[in-house]
Amino acid sequence: MQATVSADAKKPAVVFTIIAGFLWGTSFPAIKIGLRYMDAYTFVFLRFTVASLTLLSAALLTGNAGFSFNMKRLTLFLGVVNGLAYLLQYVGMVYTLAAASSLYVNLRVVWVALLSPIALKEHISARKAVGVLVSLLGVVLMTTNLDFASLAPVNVTGSFLVVCAGILWAFFIIYNKPLVEESSNLIQSMTWLLLFTLLPLLPAAAFSVGNLAALPWNAWVAVVYTVFSAG
Template sequence: MERKVIVYAVVASSLWGISFPITKLGLEEISPILFAFLRYLLTSFLFLIMALSYKNFFEVDYKYLAIFGLVSVTLPVVLQNVGLKYTSAYISGFIQSTGPIYTLILAYIFLNERITKHKLIGLALAIAGTYFIVSPKGGGNFIGNLLVLFSAISYSIGGIMAKNLLIKGYNPLQIIAFASFFGTIFLAPLIFIENIEFSKSSIPFILYLAIFPTFIAYILWYSAMEKMEVSKLSFFVYLIPILSLISSHIILKEEMKLMTILAGFVVLIGIAIAQKA
């Protein structure tokens, strides 16, 4: 496996891990769905600028991509933002790291990807590591945690759909550009079901989240997906709780324990074993 592909996956996962405490801070200044809408509206504009230099960029299956945008952007980002408003940033990161469980099963069912011994061992270690990170306190808000869990499942389904698009010959930029575009369209009417709140102080958070963990991270992630099995790539999601934990401690002053650090290394070992498959 090319080192460049691994770097792409690591950087993308790191940006997503750091995004949890930043999103948590942003939610103090703006309502959850409006936050998501403005973030992806800006991201869609950035992708549109890039798209102008690509030939045949708009020759796509619009119906499939609309569904993909709903599953990979609208649903998960709404569930995550609303859930994050009620639970802690680092717990949200841990819950999102369960994504590979669903991806492994879905990739086996729909993409005929083999579940090898290394994948199973790596998955078991990664789950154990995540369990030990969460277990000392557990906690968080149950409804908030449940919403984030559904968000993780939705992201996993989106990952399978994205892999299917890559197999059909779509390039990563097409996939994420149209996902952002359609996801933004579906987000627009949802704004009005919440009590809209907006402060100018939210603008830096919107800009950061639109550019780094969305625009840049997704380009890197889907570029890596072109060269790596979905189920194997999904193990890099286990980097998210580690970065979420560290950044939440630094930015939000959330408590960090020695057990979580040790468990984080167990997660990394699980990723390394899965990579040998």
């Protein structure tokens, strides 16, 4: 009986994992489509403006919009890092293919493994190292289907920017761990983290969002879709 309950309890988690994987995988093509209708700075700024307002509204409705959470400096740091990473990704994706961008971003698995011992003094066991290599192989297989010609042509500038985005996200993942573990109100801290993400996006967006009224509906569909995905 206990095993049956355990299996039933896992079903929602499996479903949500599949949905998350679908959203993640389709977010990169969605970004490429959106970049046809607006520049990278406008796109990433609009995405996080809509996302921030959505989460802030939810926080207000649930009474979690205060500024009383702990680890505020870490939250600010993570928000700025997140914003810079997304800015690099969107600008880089102007020059790279969606499949290549997905591969470069997911190299963060390797960066996390390499940086965790330095940042958090964590020990990497042989089992964890093998797990990292297997997961990296899985990313390569899913992204390319072992057809590396699908990543061509390679643009050095775009590839470099997207790889840098992945490295920044490695730092984000590493330092987000203590925030999640020690935050007194995770909803509050995540809301402010998303708002802080806008900070590095504001200077560039100030010169590019003047023509919002002229954006076609396709652009807004891309913005809304990427709000609910993770790419």
